[in-house]
Amino acid sequence: AQSVTQPDIHITVSEGASLELRCNYSYGATPYLFWYVQSPGQGLQLLLKYFSGDTLVQGIKGFEAEFKRSQSSFNLRKPSVHWSDAAEYFCAVGNFGNEKLTFGTGTRLTIIP
């Protein structure tokens, strides 16, 4: 069975500082990996996804993520965070042709001035 682990429940970062959110997955085949962001009381917005090809994926809002098969990881990064990045971030894994995603437990990001 597929699973996703986000080890950090809550991260606090100063505005302008760099950010890395961790995601580890367990999956038998080649995974399809996603990062979503959720603002309070809202649905999920797709930040980026990895299906195949270049393991460094660029997303919206200046985010990027790197797929590392050897480490079963798909960490999300941003070089300089903005106060508007404060939200809940979810990593998810799925497989081709099946949109059934398994989500991690999420990481809440707080930005301090």
Added chain:
Amino acid sequence: GAVVSQHPSRVICKSGTSVKIECRSLDFQATTMFWYRQFPKQSLMLMATSNEGSKATYEQGVEKDKFLINHASLTLSTLTVTSAHPEDSSFYICSAGRWGSSGANVLTFGAGSRLTVL
């Protein structure tokens, strides 16, 4: 871009009543729709997978008689919480799948519906 509309965004009902939540794909036909439940400060738990014209597939532990799903068209799926009780209070989110240019399905999520059962 693809938009999924979910209605209502908030609903309060009395215990024992039924509540219907709609999920519409506004500018695309969804091959599949999904319903999730999210408890406060927790992740999304998949409840069921909905395909147009067929019965929904429920995840283990989800009561199909409690959470009725109807997928009447390629753009509309509804979730009805029957005989709602306070423990059904939650944030319900739908998503709709469509084939992207990469050849794989891409999900678009609705904004969610907050159900409070008194």
